[in-house]
Amino acid sequence: MRSLTLREITVRLDAGRRAFTALDRVSLHVARGSVVGLVGESGSGKSTLGRAVVGLAPLTSGRVLLDGQDVTPGRRRRRSGPGLGIQMVLQDSYSALDPQLTIGRTLDEARQAALLRPATLAAQSAGELLELVGLDHALAAVRPGTLSGGQRQRVALARALASRPEVLILDEVTSALDASVQSAIINLLRDLRGTLGLTMLVIGHNLAAVRHLADSVAVMYAGQIVETAPTERLIGDPRHPYTKALLGAVPRLNGSVSPGAPDPDGANSPGKLPGEPPDPHVPLPGCRFHPQCPVGPLAVPDRTICTTHDPRTDARLRPHQTACHFAA
Numbered sequence: 001m002r003s004l005t006l007r008e009i010t011v012r013l014d015a016g017r018r019a020f021t022a023l024d025r026v027s028l029h030v031a032r033g034s035v036v037g038l039v040g041e042s043g044s045g046k047s048t049l050g051r052a053v054v055g056l057a058p059l060t061s062g063r064v065l066l067d068g069q070d071v072t073p074g075r076r077r078r079r080s081g082p083g084l085g086i087q088m089v090l091q092d093s094y095s096a097l098d099p100q101l102t103i104g105r106t107l108d109e110a111r112q113a114a115l116l117r118p119a120t121l122a123a124q125s126a127g128e129l130l131e132l133v134g135l136d137h138a139l140a141a142v143r144p145g146t147l148s149g150g151q152r153q154r155v156a157l158a159r160a161l162a163s164r165p166e167v168l169i170l171d172e173v174t175s176a177l178d179a180s181v182q183s184a185i186i187n188l189l190r191d192l193r194g195t196l197g198l199t200m201l202v203i204g205h206n207l208a209a210v211r212h213l214a215d216s217v218a219v220m221y222a223g224q225i226v227e228t229a230p231t232e233r234l235i236g237d238p239r240h241p242y243t244k245a246l247l248g249a250v251p252r253l254n255g256s257v258s259p260g261a262p263d264p265d266g267a268n269s270p271g272k273l274p275g276e277p278p279d280p281h282v283p284l285p286g287c288r289f290h291p292q293c294p295v296g297p298l299a300v301p302d303r304t305i306c307t308t309h310d311p312r313t314d315a316r317l318r319p320h321q322t323a324c325h326f327a328a
């Protein structure tokens with residue numbers, strides 16, 4: 001396993017009439033064999049970050065490093081990019097699997113692709129891969145359409161593991177599943193982490209699921225990471241005003257939640273904060289969070305949070321910070 005380092009990742013996307021900044025200089029480190037959770041509201045840029053790392057979203061600037069080695073997608077001097085070294089599993093495994101191929105064929109193709117990679121460790125058989133994710137060998141003969149959502153997600157995981165990736169990015173892999181299936185997948189990921197020592201970036205709305213997998217959690221808001229901290233510290237002592245607001249909307253998080261506990265009502269997910277997150281298509285002048293920021297008008301009603309409060313130093317970064325309720 002290797003570490004994953006993201007340095008100042010910026011992604012500008014084209015949304016019809018004009019481009020907008022979906023990710024703004026995002027930096028993150030996932031130590032070798034560790035698990036980092038990435039949480040935030042819908043539209044904050046979590047999936048775009050994962051996609052940019054594996055080359056599925058255009059990277060405007062920034063670097064992707066595996067153990068310090070530059071594997072940034074699209075860089076000229078890099079020959080293969082993250083390639084098979086970083087694998088991503090998506091929420092929608094139905095569209096991610098070819099409906100015409102049997103599961104065995106899908107896994108065999110993934111194994112074959114991995115064998116072309118010189119550094120690849122010995123790939124396992126399709127049956128062994130299925131076993132690894134808790135599925136019966138017999139499922140190798142069937143097509144994805146006959147599987148349940150949970151089984152398909154396990155197959156998607158097996159396909160990602162077929163190439164023995166150094167880093168696994170899991171994007172909302174449980175959010176489309178029933179509560180009990182969610183719980184089983186979370187437990188599977190915990191087991192795989194133990195047996196394979198995987199380095200993982202786990203993206204999710206569900207803070208409880210991330211909590212029970214992740215050593216540390218990064219909180220994303222409007223295309224930026226506003227706070228990163230060891231998981232229990234983040235939950236017990238959030239420093240950034242946005243993290244506090246996010247956790248404040250989740251009363252049960254400070255209580256006891258059993259590992260991998262299902263969360264059918266979303267009570268352990270980041271709660272619904274007042275107002276709407278900023279629209280990334282509309283550039284915001286001055287403070288991005290505070291409705292009364294004197295630097296400029298804010299297009300986000302009810303968001304009484306100022307991002308200019310530095311959680312690491314507790315410093316007030318800019319003069320207009322004094323208008324922020326949270327830092328007052």
Ligand SMILES: Nc1ncnc2c1ncn2[C@@H]1O[C@H](COP(=O)(O)OP(=O)(O)OP(=O)(O)O)[C@@H](O)[C@H]1O
Pocket residue numbers: 013014015022040041042043044045046047048049205280
């Ligand atoms: N291909 C694209 N073209 C244009 N805009 C996009 C594209 N992909 C994402 N976006 C926009 O980028 C922003 C970030 O989206 P992203 O899917 O990364 O957020 P997210 O935090 O993963 O949300 P969710 O949890 O709902 O998946 C959103 O405003 C989204 O509409």
